[in-house]
Amino acid sequence: MNFLASPLRVGAKTAPNRIVNQPMECNDADETGNPTDLTFDRYRKLAQGGAGIIVVEALTITQESRARKNQLGIYEKTAPNLERLVKEMKGINAQPLILFQITHSGQQSGAGFSRLVSVYPLPGQETHILTEAEIEKIGDDFAKAALIAKQVGADGIDFKQCHGYLCAEMLRPVNARKDRYGGSFERRTRFFSETMEKIKKAVGVGGSFVLGSRFSVYEGIPGGFGTSGPAEVIEDLSEPLAFVRLMEKAGVDYINVSAGIPAITPEIVRPTKNYPEGVYRHFGWAKAMKKQVRVPIIGSGYTYLRDGKNDLKEPDPSRKSFLYWAEKNIKEGVCDMVGIGRQSLADPLFAKKMIEGKASEVNYCIACGSCSQLLRAQAQTGCPVYFDYYKKLLKEIQKNKG
Numbered sequence: 001m002n003f004l005a006s007p008l009r010v011g012a013k014t015a016p017n018r019i020v021n022q023p024m025e026c027n028d029a030d031e032t033g034n035p036t037d038l039t040f041d042r043y044r045k046l047a048q049g050g051a052g053i054i055v056v057e058a059l060t061i062t063q064e065s066r067a068r069k070n071q072l073g074i075y076e077k078t079a080p081n082l083e084r085l086v087k088e089m090k091g092i093n094a095q096p097l098i099l100f101q102i103t104h105s106g107q108q109s110g111a112g113f114s115r116l117v118s119v120y121p122l123p124g125q126e127t128h129i130l131t132e133a134e135i136e137k138i139g140d141d142f143a144k145a146a147l148i149a150k151q152v153g154a155d156g157i158d159f160k161q162c163h164g165y166l167c168a169e170m171l172r173p174v175n176a177r178k179d180r181y182g183g184s185f186e187r188r189t190r191f192f193s194e195t196m197e198k199i200k201k202a203v204g205v206g207g208s209f210v211l212g213s214r215f216s217v218y219e220g221i222p223g224g225f226g227t228s229g230p231a232e233v234i235e236d237l238s239e240p241l242a243f244v245r246l247m248e249k250a251g252v253d254y255i256n257v258s259a260g261i262p263a264i265t266p267e268i269v270r271p272t273k274n275y276p277e278g279v280y281r282h283f284g285w286a287k288a289m290k291k292q293v294r295v296p297i298i299g300s301g302y303t304y305l306r307d308g309k310n311d312l313k314e315p316d317p318s319r320k321s322f323l324y325w326a327e328k329n330i331k332e333g334v335c336d337m338v339g340i341g342r343q344s345l346a347d348p349l350f351a352k353k354m355i356e357g358k359a360s361e362v363n364y365c366i367a368c369g370s371c372s373q374l375l376r377a378q379a380q381t382g383c384p385v386y387f388d389y390y391k392k393l394l395k396e397i398q399k400n401k402g
């Protein structure tokens with residue numbers, strides 16, 4: 001049985017297959033957060049690529065605090081272009097579910113061009129600590145963004161709680177705020193619960209709009225989520241396990257399980273040859289979360305597997321490829337869908353090729369990190385290995401660095 005090609009019910013909609021194009025921010029919007037020709041081009045290719053779910057990259061809900069200079073934004077002013085984006089994608093391929101990942105960058109906001117804000121004080125950094133009223137307003141803005149996503153024709157949203165941005169900060173044991181949003185587990189998860197209620201009110205309950213969320217199960221920093229206290233760093237999944245149950249109860253239609261913080265613990269987020277076994281950790285996290293809930297679980301960290309040409313210590317190459325693990329993990333209930341991040345930049349047609357049995361035609365990601373280098377430099381981001389446009393951009397950056 002080809003599990004990858006089988007459809008899956010996600011909320012009230014159906015994903016045509018089990019591959020998810022993970023959200024991949026590429027910093028190519030204009031200065032107002034509107035998509036540019038480059039953005040349209042990328043998403044047209046991804047639509048052609050035919051993944052079961054395409055999660056459109058982190059769209060900021062505010063221009064005031066954002067991580068990327070040219071981050072896509074989701075406001076009334078960008079709505080007409082977002083509508084065109086969805087329309088064009090659906091015109092090319094009506095099958096994939098198109099979800100918008102909505103985010104607030106919090107302590108990852110770029111201090112040079114936007115306002116650095118955070119939930120709790122950051123040692124050695126000047127930052128504005130958000131007040132209770134400001135946090136409530138951010139919750140309202142998430143709900144507005146979800147409504148815009150619905151109005152412009154997206155199939156749903158992904159409420160971003162992963163990778164160290166505002167909603168991830170909120171969840172950490174080190175968030176010792178004394179008000180309603182810090183301290184106990186109940187208070188640290190309150191922002192999620194309240195905002196979900198606001199989102200449901202805005203988009204209407206019982207409809208077919210998909211509400212999902214991506215979160216980092218273990219961040220790898222002292223007091224990060226997935227530890228047992230403000231100064232602890234050892235992995236302890238008690239809170240993440242409770243949190244996925246809480247999310248399901250609150251009405252999410254799927255949970256996308258990620259880990260780490262790209263700016264601080266990148267090797268946890270993105271397995272590479274430096275620590276190939278990181279892929280197994282991702283499998284383990286997805287499996288542990290899946291046991292807690294009935295909603296579909298999306299697994300992360302699959303890119304490094306490639307066609308089996310990787311540094312995993314497995315003597316039989318056929319037992320260490322993407323295809324092998326994707327089929328095995330879905331079959332054995334480790335996860336319901338497999339997410340690909342970097343691989344979708346290297347080859348936007350990856351899903352189609354895999355499902356049509358053309359794995360040998362894939363341009364495989366070599367996990368070189370060049371796309372992340374572009375993003376860190378606030379440049380337009382893509383894969384310099386397979387696309388000349390980004391190769392030139394990377395060269396310029398390297399030249400300017402001296």
Ligand SMILES: Cc1cc2nc3c(=O)[nH]c(=O)nc-3n(C[C@H](O)[C@H](O)[C@H](O)COP(=O)(O)O)c2cc1C
Nearest residue numbers: 022023024025057058269270301302303340341342
């Ligand atoms: C250039 C780049 C942009 C990314 N943008 C996002 C994003 O917008 N939202 C998100 O949740 N994760 C983002 N990620 C993380 C990926 O979605 C993914 O979790 C990570 O690359 C590991 O998966 P992989 O091994 O399949 O690449 C980004 C990663 C890279 C390299």
Ligand code: SF4
Nearest residue numbers: 365366368369371383
């Ligand atoms: S730049 Fe390197 S890591 Fe990024 S998608 Fe291309 S091959 Fe993969």
